[in-house]
Amino acid sequence: MSREKYVRRVGNKILSCFSAPSAFSALKTLDNFIACCAMFARKLRLSKQLGKPSGTEFINDYSLYCLQTSMHILLTGGTGFIGRHLTAYLLEQGHSLTILTRRSTPDTNTHADEQQRVRYMQWDAGASLLQEVPVHRPNAAATAWQTELAKAQAVLHLAGEGIFDGRWTDAVKQRLMDSRVYSTRALVQAMAALDASERPTVFVSASAVGYYGNRFDEETDESAPAGTNFLAEICVRWEQESQQATALGVRVANPRIGIVLGSRGGALERMALPFRLGLGMPLGSGKQWMPWIHIDDLVRGLAFPLEQPSLQGAYNLAAPGVVQMLDFSQALANALHRPCWSLFSVPEFALYLVLGEAAEALTGGQRIVPKSLLNSGFRFNFPEVSAALHQLLQR
Secondary structure, three states: OOHHHHHHHHHHHHHOOOOOHHHHHHOOOHHHHHHHHHHHHHHHHOHHHHOOOOHHHHHHHHHHHHHOOOOEEEEEOOOOHHHHHHHHHHHHOOOEEEEEEOOOOOOOOOOHHHHOOEEEEEOOOOOHHHHHOOOOOOOHHHHHHHHHHHHOOEEEEOOOOOOOOOOOOHHHHHHHHHHHHHHHHHHHHHHHHOOHHHOOOEEEEOEEHHHHOOOOOOEEOOOOOOOOOHHHHHHHHHHHHHHHHHHHOOEEEEEEEOEEEOOOOHHHHHHHHHHHOOOOOOEOOOOOEEOEEEHHHHHHHHHHHHHOOOOOEEEEEOOOOOEEHHHHHHHHHHHHOOOOOOOOOEOHHHHHHHHHHHHHHHHOOOEEOOHHHHHOOOOOOOOOHHHHHHHHHOO
16 A cells, blocks of 8 residues: 555544544644554554544644654564564654564565665574674674664564473573573673663563462562572573663663463464364463463553653563463453363373473463553553453454
């Protein structure tokens, strides 16, 4: 669709929400109007759940857009499931991106005008380059991405081997750890090599709710201590590496991410398959707490430290409406109009046979409270799991 047709179509939608056409007097330029249309179109797509947006909301969104400064952002892991959604969101906000990725020719569905604001660079987070090449004597490949780092006002770091990409052998566990620790260390070392004026203002380095280990029925906010299992060990070391950047004058935020629910990929696609076949049932006891988050809330939460300068350190990025596995299974079945065999469950021993130690992430859980985000003024568009699943599965 052409730029003009896109503006006309979304503009007509917006006009229908206005009580007075004079509100358009606030719109100054076509480029700003297009960026604001993109932001508002996202709300229109959610209108079935959130209610019809008003003209006042549009003007508020436009004012926010005009007040915020467009950033150049360095993003790692930008071609994965979460990264693709985050890229689209950041472009809608008017930012430009350099994306470090292992893929040599990443797929992209962005519009032509957005593609001009994205640059992809091949970067292997687990390569020996990140472990062995000193920052003060980098080779050409290292120089290229470090040069991009010097241009960035913010860094969003998502790169790391997939937790459930395979059974946890000793070699896989080492890759899971190294891909996070060494990539984070490389970024921090590169920041240290820059002049203070060239360093990014904020470094958002991902973590996970696995930091807390298994918490059973205990309500868990950011003040809870770390767990003792392997996932907790990964998160602790991951966060420790990123926090080294605070000594450089860089604000560091560590979103501890829950189970991400999104369409066309991610955990939900795998979980939904047996339910689509009429074979859905809870995993394990069904009593374990399942901290989840809708993909739209996730990307907003990842970008929130860019907008909220007071947010730093760890913050839980999971919906306030945390549920137990049995309740989640029933909500998933309802969204798919399929049965949930709640009198049965996939036994824990079967999960351990298939997944090994990784099964602990499914049979345990955390009753997560996103206290820091809520106190910072963040608003979840999907706080309850039933509405989130219906919105995702009926797209």
